[in-house]
């Protein structure tokens with residue numbers, strides 16, 4: 281595979297929890313390609329309940345789909361880029377979730393890790409607990425549709441090509457990584473989200 285050179289800039293916003301922004305992580309052409317290729321595949325998003333069951337929820341009104349990295353050379357390149365940057369192996373990273381928020385759609389405050397009572401039964405053979413999240417912003421949203429860390433008073437405005445990274449070594453309900461995606465009023469918002477797992481996926 282050809283390794284692309286990208287010139288990006290890292291901004292460490294917080295150390296505990298670790299929250300960082302990497303500007304220029306993906307190019308305009310790459311982001312546009314992903315939006316055009318996957319926007320028509322998106323279906324109503326689901327959330328994972330405390331019982332470990334996935335179902336639609338009024339708390340998350342976006343549309344989305346999980347993508348297969350092995351079927352798309354650009355996704356392979358982006359996941360390699362994430363691995364080189366974070367040193368977290370791609371084999372311990374979930375396939376990315378493409379998300380499309382239309383105006384008015386949102387994701388209310390939530391944490392990304394799994395409820396402890398569902399871990400062994402539901403996720404024990406699929407890589408275990410989630411330990412970090414990366415969000416790639418695929419378009420500019422005119423200052424709307426921020427990702428907000430509600431307990432930290434920290435708001436991230438989507439910017440095309442910027443990658444947001446945050447990790448959560450503590451997976452307790454009072455986690456400071458509680459976050460939401462605010463609704464836009466006029467523009468659509470597109471992101472690609474991946475989660476790092478503590479273990480390897482056994483398939």
Ligand SMILES: O=C(O)CCC(=O)C(=O)O
Nearest residue numbers: 387415426427461471473
């Ligand atoms: O869309 C965003 O800004 C964040 C996405 C998110 O919170 C999630 O998918 O867990």
